[in-house]
Amino acid sequence: MDTSFVKSPEVQKLLDRAAGIEESGGNPRLKAIMRDLIESAMTVIVKHDVSESEFWLAVKYLAEGSGELGLIVPGIGLEHFIDLFLDAKDAQAGRVGGTPRTIEGPLYVAGAPLVEGDAALTVDPDEGAHTLYMSGAVTGPDGEPVENAIVHVWHANSQGWYSHFDPTGEQTPFNNRRRIKLGKDGRYAFHSKQPSGYSVPPGGATDQLMQALGRHGNRPAHVHFFIEAPGYRTLTTQINFGDDPFAADDFAFGTREGLLPVPNRQGDAAYIAFDFQLQRASDAEDEGFSARARAAAEPVDAA
Structure with a gap:
């Protein structure tokens, strides 16, 4: 018809x-x-x-898979599409430049310890994992250091599990999660146990959909960031390890040009130097976060 x-x-x-x-x-x-x-x-x-049966099977899939919507949405490209749409609106308004935005993902947890200086993200044992050192500067559109910025950083452990969402229950609250308060020079630094890439839960709703589409559900190793500062637009982004085999084939479409640093690997350590550039805020809404629902946990003292 x-x-x-x-x-x-x-x-x-x-x-x-x-x-x-x-x-x-x-x-x-x-x-x-x-x-x-x-x-x-x-x-x-x-x-x-x-068909009627196909329709109700789709309804059943959505009902049973609702707990994985945070993975399904990026997996079908919708979260990346929002980034492309926002980029296009920015370009239309003449707002260009700055570090590219990319997907947030569903695994942020509010309330991470606020620390200063060279932050230690990993507090749990992670045997055999190499150490990641990452540092750089946060600047504005004219290259000026951004004072009083807060860098929210979070990533998985070497097994691909995030604290708070780890089904093994072995990670303490806020392992591999911190908020770093920057000084006048706008520089940040942290070290942690290097994360690995991971796949969506085997047999889960996202995995079922990816298999039905002939796709995989793998992500490369990556580190997530929010960066907020008075007078600047809050940045949601992540860096993906450029030497990861899935860097060019991320199921969640999170990899973007300019966000693929290749770690400098030396023995049991990896080093990434990466600078962030923020755009100026045009209003108070620019300085805030989206209304997305996010997990939260009771704040704890930094180790």
Whole structure:
């Protein structure tokens, strides 16, 4: 059947009613978005002649896999698309330059210890893991040091597990997580046990979808960052290890040009020098974080 069926008077009337278009209450913006979203879903159903069984299997998948939506969204490219969309809006507004943004991922935990100086991220034993040393500067668009910046940094351990989300229960709160308060020179430094790449949970909803699409669910070794400072736009980004075999084939589309440093490996240590450049904030909203739901834990004293 042709997709023009969706434009039939009966279906269009159904869309208006479903989205509350004719009702006086509610949020007009949400109504418009919801109507377009439902119409798009209807168009896909007609275009691909989705059967009743296929439709309800999809509903079952979404219901059972809801706990992995934080992985499914980047896995199908939607989180990366948001970055591309924001980049395009910036370019249209003449806002260019700065370190590229990239996906946040679902594994940030608020409340990490706030420290100064050369921060030690790893507090748990991680036998056999090499040491990672990372340092650099945070500057503004004119190259000026950014004073009083806070660098939020988090990454997995050498087994690919993040504290707070580790199913083994072996990591202490905020292992490999810190907030680093910078001084007037805008420089940061930390050391930790080097993270490894990892795959999505085997047999889980994301893995099932990736296999059905003929794709893998692997990420390269990487380190996440938020960088916030008064007067500057908060940056959400991550660096991916440029020598990781999945650096060019990240299932979550998190790798971007300019975010792929190759560690300088010397014996049992790896060194990364990486500078961040922030954009100036145009309003208070620029200095904040998105409204994304994030995990939180009780703050603890830094080790």
